[in-house]
Amino acid sequence: MIGARILLESLKKEGVKIIFGYPGGQVLPIFDQLYDFDIKFILTRHEQGAAHAADGYARSTGKVGVCLATSGPGATNLVTGIATAYMDSIPMVAITGQVGTHLIGNDAFQEADVTGITRPITKHNFLVKDVKDLARIIAEAFYIASSGRPGPVLIDIPVDVQRADTEFIWPENVNIRSYQPTYSGHPGQIKKAAKLISQAKKPIIYAGGGVITSGADLELKALAEKIQVPVTTTFMGLGGFCGTHKLFLGMLGMHGTAYANHAVMESDLIIAVGARFDDRVTGRLDDFAPGAKVIHIDIDPSSISKNIRVDVPIVGDAKNILKQLITEIKKLPDTGEWLKTVEGWKNKYPLTYKDDSAMLKPQYILQQLWDLTKGDAIICTEVGQSQMWACQWYQYLTPRTFISSGGLGTMGFGFPAAMGAKLAFPEKEVFNIAGDGSIQMNIQELGTCVANKINVKVLIFNNGFLGMVRQWQELFYKKRYSFTPITSPDYVMLAQSYGAVGIRVTEKTQVRAALQKAIQTDNTVFIDFRIEPEENVYPMVPAGKAINEMIEGLA
Amino acid sequence: MRHTISVLVENKFGVLARVAGLFSARGYNIASLAVSETLDPQISYMTIVVEAKDAKVLEQINKQLNKLIDVITVTDFTKKEHLDRELVLVKINYAPKDKPKLAAIFEKFVGKIVQHKADMATVEAVGDERQIKALLEELNKFGIKELVRTGKLAIE
Numbered sequence: 001m002i003g004a005r006i007l008l009e010s011l012k013k014e015g016v017k018i019i020f021g022y023p024g025g026q027v028l029p030i031f032d033q034l035y036d037f038d039i040k041f042i043l044t045r046h047e048q049g050a051a052h053a054a055d056g057y058a059r060s061t062g063k064v065g066v067c068l069a070t071s072g073p074g075a076t077n078l079v080t081g082i083a084t085a086y087m088d089s090i091p092m093v094a095i096t097g098q099v100g101t102h103l104i105g106n107d108a109f110q111e112a113d114v115t116g117i118t119r120p121i122t123k124h125n126f127l128v129k130d131v132k133d134l135a136r137i138i139a140e141a142f143y144i145a146s147s148g149r150p151g152p153v154l155i156d157i158p159v160d161v162q163r164a165d166t167e168f169i170w171p172e173n174v175n176i177r178s179y180q181p182t183y184s185g186h187p188g189q190i191k192k193a194a195k196l197i198s199q200a201k202k203p204i205i206y207a208g209g210g211v212i213t214s215g216a217d218l219e220l221k222a223l224a225e226k227i228q229v230p231v232t233t234t235f236m237g238l239g240g241f242c243g244t245h246k247l248f249l250g251m252l253g254m255h256g257t258a259y260a261n262h263a264v265m266e267s268d269l270i271i272a273v274g275a276r277f278d279d280r281v282t283g284r285l286d287d288f289a290p291g292a293k294v295i296h297i298d299i300d301p302s303s304i305s306k307n308i309r310v311d312v313p314i315v316g317d318a319k320n321i322l323k324q325l326i327t328e329i330k331k332l333p334d335t336g337e338w339l340k341t342v343e344g345w346k347n348k349y350p351l352t353y354k355d356d357s358a359m360l361k362p363q364y365i366l367q368q369l370w371d372l373t374k375g376d377a378i379i380c381t382e383v384g385q386s387q388m389w390a391c392q393w394y395q396y397l398t399p400r401t402f403i404s405s406g407g408l409g410t411m412g413f414g415f416p417a418a419m420g421a422k423l424a425f426p427e428k429e430v431f432n433i434a435g436d437g438s439i440q441m442n443i444q445e446l447g448t449c450v451a452n453k454i455n456v457k458v459l460i461f462n463n464g465f466l467g468m469v470r471q472w473q474e475l476f477y478k479k480r481y482s483f484t485p486i487t488s489p490d491y492v493m494l495a496q497s498y499g500a501v502g503i504r505v506t507e508k509t510q511v512r513a514a515l516q517k518a519i520q521t522d523n524t525v526f527i528d529f530r531i532e533p534e535e536n537v538y539p540m541v542p543a544g545k546a547i548n549e550m551i552e553g554l555a
Numbered sequence: 556m557r558h559t560i561s562v563l564v565e566n567k568f569g570v571l572a573r574v575a576g577l578f579s580a581r582g583y584n585i586a587s588l589a590v591s592e593t594l595d596p597q598i599s600y601m602t603i604v605v606e607a608k609d610a611k612v613l614e615q616i617n618k619q620l621n622k623l624i625d626v627i628t629v630t631d632f633t634k635k636e637h638l639d640r641e642l643v644l645v646k647i648n649y650a651p652k653d654k655p656k657l658a659a660i661f662e663k664f665v666g667k668i669v670q671h672k673a674d675m676a677t678v679e680a681v682g683d684e685r686q687i688k689a690l691l692e693e694l695n696k697f698g699i700k701e702l703v704r705t706g707k708l709a710i711e
Contacts (some may be wrong), residue, residue: 119573120580124624127568144624178627179563302618305611 003131004029004162007095008037010138013170016066017425018042018057020050024070025110026097029162035426042423042452049416051081052442055090056420059403060378064091064145064213065420072110075156076117080410082152083121084425087407088236088251089213091150093141100160101129101392114156123151131164136171143174148181149300151211158201181299181379185321193271193295193312194328200293200339203229204304205279208251208291209236209406210274210298210318211342219275219322226326228335229463232260234275235391237404243375249342250351253281255388255540258349261539261547263342264289267514273294274318275309278407284300287546297321347537349552351392359532361506362386363463366393368458368511369431372519377429378403378421382414382438384468388462388537390433412441417538418456419449430456436462436488446498449524457518457525460491471536475551491515500524557586558613559632559709560637562601565625566592573623574601583607583616587706598627602639602709632709638704639709642681644669648698649676657697664690675700 001009004130007030018040023031034041044050047069052064066084075096085092099108115127124144126137135155141153197203211220211233217240224231224247231241232249233338241248249260264270269384270292275281288308296310297304297318304313314321351419353363366389369377375397381387396402401423405413418432432439439460449456461467470484493504501523505514511529518525539550563572571590584606593600607613613633620629632639649657649671657676659694661667666680680690684707691699 115569116572119576120568129568176624179624300622302615302622306615 001165001168002029002162002166003134003166004033006131006166006168007138007157007162008033008039009168010135010170011039012201013521014138014142015065016064019045019066019068020053020057020420021068022047022050022070022074024074024097026099026159027068027074027162029159030095030097032070042419042448044416045447045484046442047077048081048412049307049442049445049448050417051078051094052261052410052413053091053286053420053423054092054094055081055413056380056403056417057424058085058090058092058420059417060400060421061137061424062213064093066093066095068095069097070110071114072098072112074110075114076112079121082118082154083406083411084405084413085152085373086121086123088405089150090152091145091210092152093145094152094154096154096156097162098127098158100246101158102160104158104204114154118154121152122154125154125156127156128158128161128550130215131138131161131166134161135169139171139174140176143176144179148179165355182301182315183299183320185297185316185324187314187324189314190321190324190328193314193325194268194330196269196293196295196312197227197271197329198331198333200481201335202332203227203269203271203333203335204263204267205229205231206234206264206275207237207240207273208234208275209232209240209445211240214274214299215399216273216317216319216322217399219326220318221245223322223326227329227332228339229271229333230263230339232256232264234278234281235404235408236406237275237398238391239396242397244397249279249346251391254283255391255537255539256547257392258550259345260344260551261541262345262349264292264316265548267292267545270294272298273299273322276303279307281547282307283541283545283547283549301436303322316441335414353535353538357532359513360506360529362529362531363393364387365459365461365529365531366390366433368378368515370394372515373429374422377401377431378418378425380404380414380418380421380430380432382432383409383411383432384435384438384466385466385471385537386433386438386467386534388468389461392537411438415439415442415456415458416445418458419445419454422454422456432456433460434458434460435467436460436464437466437486440488441474443494446495446500446524450499455522455524457527459527460529462488462491462528463489463531463535466534467535468537470534474534474536476542491526495524495526500526502522502526502528504528504530506530556607557604558607559707560617560620560635561605561630561632561709562603562620563593563627564599564601565627566597566599567625569654570599570625573625573678574603574620577619577623578605581615581619583612587701589706602707604707630711632711635711637709637711639683639707640681640709641684641687641704642679643687643691643704645678645680645694645702647676647678647694648674648699648700653697660690660693662701664693666690
């Protein structure tokens with residue numbers, strides 16, 4: 001069997017149902033095999049779109065997303081997508097063609113050192129030099145991508161290896177001696193954590209993307225309800241705890257809710273689950289939660305004590321550890337007073353916006369979207385203001401219903417990611433919350449959507465600005481709007497020219513009908529919402545401030 | 556402060572680049588790095604001397620190294636009893652009349668002349684960090700023309 005066929009047979013063994021990609025000279029043998037092979041292939045309009053679509057598929061399903069590109073520019077176009085997946089610990093396998101082994105290092109046509117380029121943005125990568133190694137490498141790649149703290153793995157396959165012939169032997173087991181992730185938490189540490197929890201007066205749970213990766217949402221709920229502790233999540237953790245639960249405080253950090261930030265700062269115990277105390281969460285580190293002890297549950301030891309001092313580290317899988325922790329807690333903490341205090345903050349500092357203007361407000365659109373869907377949808381986002389409003393003004397009830405580039409903050413992510421999610425869940429409504437800046441970064445994927453009948457609904461919050469940067473310029477650079485005003489095409493006509501449906505909304509009264517029409521339309525829909533141009537995202541913690549030093553916006 | 560760590564890695568293409576890349580990407584400094592095959596040709600042994608400003612940085616270096624898929628074990632020698640050696644080759648100004656002076660030095664240090672040409676000699680010496688430092692001070696009295704060192708090797 002030739003290498004190209006071994007690749008596809010191996011992907012099938014791994015349960016791959018769909019590949020996103022783009023053909024080219026050094027992947028011709030693979031595409032020749034794909035022609036009549038039993039795996040769905042989606043031809044995107046740009047390799048970056050393929051990488052983000054594979055990522056969106058992975059985020060929505062929890063399975064490994066797969067993308068495929070040719071050597072050189074095909075591979076370098078994947079780079080942003082791979083880095084995006086890496087920063088958010090998303091399982092992905094990226095397959096690239098490479099020039100023939102005899103040409104490597106020769107500056108051959110469309111040659112790039114792709115394993116070199118992607119080394120710092122992959123969990124691991126492989127250059128396949130011998131077709132005999134191919135099946136084993138694919139099995140290892142999937143194992144590495146999906147185990148421990150997941151991440152993208154790249155496999156670079158020279159074209160002569162794709163053509164070379166060998167026997168196909170699929171390794172049923174993968175054992176990598178130098179890679180043994182820890183799944184079960186240390187019982188002694190769990191006991192210590194249980195003791196701290198029992199003694200706490202003002203505890204808070206701070207949950208991150210690890211809860212979703214590990215599938216620990218039910219255990220998290222059980223823990224929170226058992227010990228009656230308020231829960232805040234990171235951006236990546238949204239959906240890991242039910243957004244309408246009475247113990248939920250919303251997201252914390254730079255654009256988190258004021259009450260989540262106050263609660264964290266005043267807490268005496270932080271129970272961190274699958275989160276990494278990122279700078280967008282902690283604000284100025286020296287002032288972060290000064291009175292709190294910290295229990296930190298994470299599968300990646302290097303996340304622990306990286307940014308803040310931890311009292312009880314527990315390395316392992318969140319689901320396993322939470323289960324054990326729940327049974328280990330014998331004496332419940334008395335949190336009655338604390339919950340009242342937190343409730344006070346909730347009432348005093350609610351999320352809010354000024355809705356008295358004649359202009360259309362993005363928050364209002366999201367409220368309407370919530371009202372129409374009640375959480376039964378997958379919400380993807382681009383990056384910037386629209387993304388932050390989507391965190392604040394929509395409630396995520398279950399894991400994998402919020403899909404967004406957190407760590408890298410990649411504009412252009414949302415639209416192709418929404419395609420991946422929609423292909424994984426054709427029966428679900430999939431929305432992409434976009435700005436007029438971000439949507440233009442991968443707008444070519446309209447072609448992919450229409451050609452493959454991937455009916456995603458794109459809500460463009462069109463304010464004529466690169467809004468988040470403009471907001472910073474307004475607040476910290478004397479309103480010098482340097483290159484943040486941005487023009488747009490006519491999105492209605494653009495959508496129509498691709499064969500999709502375009503709707504323009506300029507009035508508040510049109511919002512609901514437009515959303516309803518989008519939901520009912522069996523096609524890709526772009527809604528061009530002409531929103532208030534200078535609306536800001538509040539609350540906001542300015543850079544370098546403690547997270548309780550927020551700009552509220554409405555005072 | 557300098558710390559010595561050893562890293563056992565899979566002897567595979569690109570592993571050195573992964574380790575070196577990790578240090579540069581995360582802003583850690585390598586003072587020296589020595590790599591070679593072990594008895595098992597599938598495994599290489601690296602001795603890395605790193606600059607770490609505090610224990611937290613050193614801990615992160617250890618953890619990040621462990622995170623690399625091809626890294627089998629990481630040993631931090633900071634608080635561990637261990638042996639370390641370095642080999643240096645030093646070209647010094649040398650005339651035959653200097654022989655007794657040099658001989659006196661070699662009574663205190665493990666070293667010898669390995670090459671002698673005209674007015675120059677090449678000295679080979681082995682020792683731990685402190686010994687090498689002291690030796691170089693002695694040799695400097697002759698005038699050091701050129702110096703190469705292997706970087707530290709360390710073993711438990």
